[in-house]
Amino acid sequence: MSAPEQLLGVDAVSVVLGSRTAVRDASLTVSSGELVGLLGTPGAGKTTLLHAILGLASPAAGGVDAVGLAGYVPQRHEFAWDFPIDVSARY
Structure with missing residues (x-):
């Protein structure tokens, strides 16, 4: 079986x-078939790391x-408080 x-x-x-x-010195790998979650407190750098992965931050x-x-x-x-709830129920 191959890796x-x-x-x-x-x-x-x-x-x-x-x-x-x-973000300081973050390392990770994701392989085919894996499901990965990124957890941390607000302000920990989760979104910034994602931006770096996607090329949105250098x-x-x-x-x-x-x-x-x-x-x-x-x-x-x-949140759009005026969005009618019955609209989403039709789709």
Whole structure:
């Protein structure tokens, strides 16, 4: 049996935003068939690391090696209170 294909490699990535280091020396690998969750307290750098993986933020150090395509759906902080609930029930 062959080893699973590595789809993502993050090697010692650091990201600096302004004068603050948001991510320091982060490393991880994701192989084919794996499901990975990124957990941490607010402000820990989860979204910034994801931005570095997707090329939306430039790492100050380290590197990212990704195979294939990735998608990103950002969290919205607002809610449309006037959106009628019956609209979503029809679809």
